[in-house]
Amino acid sequence: MATMGPRSLFEKIWDPHAVRELGDGSSLIAIDRIFLHERTGSVALKSLAESGRPVLDPSRVFCTMDHIVDTTPGRGDATRVPGGSAFILETRSAAEAAGIRVFDVRDPLQGIVHVISPELGLVLPGATVVCPDSHTCTQGAMGAFAWGIGSTEAEHALATGTLRIKRPRTMRISVEGRLAPGVTAKDLALHILARYGAAGGRGCAVEYAGGAVRALDMEARMTLCNMATEFSAMTALIAPDETTFSYLRGRRYAPQGALFERAMGVWRALASDPGARFDHEIVFDAGEVSPMVTWGTSPQHAVAIDACVPPVEASGTTPEAHARALQYMGLELGQSLIGLPITGAFIGSCTNSRLSDLRRAAAILRGRKVAHGVRALCVPGSMAVKRAAEAEGLDKVFIEAGFEWRESGCSLCFFAGGESFGPRERVVSSTNRNFESRQGPETRTHIASPETVAASALTGCITDPRDFAAGEV
Amino acid sequence: MEPLRRITAVAAPLLRDNIDTDAIIPSREMRSVSKTGLADGLFAGWRYRTIGGRDADPRFVLNQAPYAGARILLGGENFGCGSSREHAVWALREYGFRVIIAPSFAPIFEGNCVRNGLAPVRLSVETVAALSSQVVLDPQAHRLTVDVEQGVVYSDASEPHPFELDGESRAMLLEGLDAIDLTLKHLADIDAFFAADRTARPWIYPDLAAMDHAS
Secondary structure, eight states: OOOOSSOOHHHHHHHHHEEEEEETTEEEEEOSEEEEETTTHHHHHHHHHHHTOOOSOGGGEEEEOOSSSOOSTTOOSOOSSTTHHHHHHHHHHHHHHHTOEEEOTTOTTOBOHHHHHHHTTOSOTTOEEEESSGGGGGGGGGTOEEEEOOHHHHHHHHHHSEEEEEOOOEEEEEEESOOOTTOOHHHHHHHHHHHHOTTTTTTOEEEEESHHHHTSOHHHHHHHHHTTTTTTOSEEEOOOOHHHHHHHTTOTTSOOHHHHHHHHHHHTTOSOOTTOOOSEEEEEEGGGOOOEEEOSSSTTOEEETTSBOOOGGGTTSOHHHHHHHHHHHTOOTTOBSTTOBOSEEEEOTTTSOSHHHHHHHHHHHTTOOOOTTOEEEEOOSBHHHHHHHHHTTHHHHHHHHTEEEOOSSSGGGSOSSSSOOOTTOEEEESSSOOOTTSSSTTOEEEEOOHHHHHHHHHHTBOOOGGGGSTTOO | OOOOSEEEEOEEEEOOTTOBHHHHSOGGGOOSSSSSSOGGGTTHHHHBSSTTOOOBOTTSGGGSGGGTTOOEEEEOTTBTBSOOOTHHHHHHHHHTOOEEEESOBOHHHHHHHHTTTOEEEEOOHHHHHHHHHHHTTOTTTSOEEEETTTTEEEETTSOOEEOOOOHHHHHHHHHOOOHHHHHHTTHHHHHHHHHHHHHHOGGGSOOHHHHHHHO
């Protein structure tokens, strides 16, 4: 049923995509964009081909190689992940057989799916976007309804151009005021997780709103929306505005000329009406947000960087989970996070690997050296990001500081049996998950902003990036 | 897909919150483009003594004799969070699980469950804890029954605990339906939608080849 009265942004996208009602609050929703990658898209394509069903409209399906692909310079189809090249080869042949555009290993447009899809102008405001990848919510930053699905649902979307979905509940998180200098969208995402818990999003479509969100540039909005899945939300959305339109204008596959102007007329209406109703509303002031770092093994185990490991009652977790996380991380109650020695630093992933992320990290690294004993890597989110960074000389800043400078891909965001950080190694990472063994067997991951990763790499221990603000140190 | 109407089986408690799909099936255990061959990798990081090894760690619940043949798993809040990998559900199913009982599920995982004959049953934290404390006394004796048709969980020693599933999920579990077949019955509606939409929102239907040529 179409919503009556004032409508939210989410409802303004949901209603016109409902092909038909299925009863019980479910609808058959038309899908505008399907993205696939070699890790989970491969099995969907293979299974669909085996069923003998064609892809309904391959011209709106796009595939990239990001998860398993090697990121060392000169890479090809070989990968250090055991059995990994089969994922690349099988995805390529299945996608090509289905007539799907592949941003392949050597394609200059290749990159992490959630980095290249907005970068190429493939994700548009008001569109429905799915990918068998949990971080598809990143695209909600464009004012799209974008969410992660399983491989079986991907197969359904490929075959029918639709998905059968129960209408999610809605939540609005309004962040008023302005983020303080040195506080980023990543810190805001971690603040929300620490404050409301990793289950706080309750399967909702979450709209991020308020002055502090409006003030974010597009790449920061993507970082914020990226971690909605860590919040157990179905997705996140931000109403499109002039920031969105100017980001999109002129992108390779975005509408051009008169068509762009016509589309913009429709997109301008994509904002929640005054009086729109949400199932949950959260409002807080951006001034409450500090640079954040995680101490445990869930993204909700986050604190202000100058805080200590919190007691159970302040941790939002059970005593068993708290004790288990501390044991895994090799930490003690009350211990300061600042000053913890690290041996790894990673800048990359669909959360924080875009040009603005690299620029902010490079500003801290410029003219300085990574501490002895720290292995530091920077993996740009796409080949386009890499080229743009190199055009500005950022590659030299990273390399001269002692960082490895890689080809684009998901890389060490997760351990798949190939490259990894070592057992019990402590790593500061601009990624989104600090689960047990996520970046390597028994590796201890602390999630933070790219600035915090850069600052920590220089000192060899967890460091407040504000210590490296212009003119200091 | 194998329908699930009712099952009585040994239940294994794993009452940790935020059990993520990396823990259920580590990425390193996904070795081929396949929905099968995953059961050995289920909970590999907890189940085996070493990463990549197969030496059972006796501390892990599924390695303990009383839980042999478990088909029901009791979990904590936000079960199945993290990566969308459906391999987590395929691994649980291949191992033999038909039901996960937890206070809440991550949305993508929950959707993956019902499409693969694995029932995601939501009960309160207190109820899951009560069922668990009863089960651990003698798991083989205190088996649980999950009746998807009636929407209740019970044991020989407990009152029936009602749970809710939305209509579509319930139908998929009970009848083992193929969702694509169901949807393709509406193909005329789908075709009509996209035909009209091409006129209303032409920017959604780009000609990539022409744009490649232009750039």
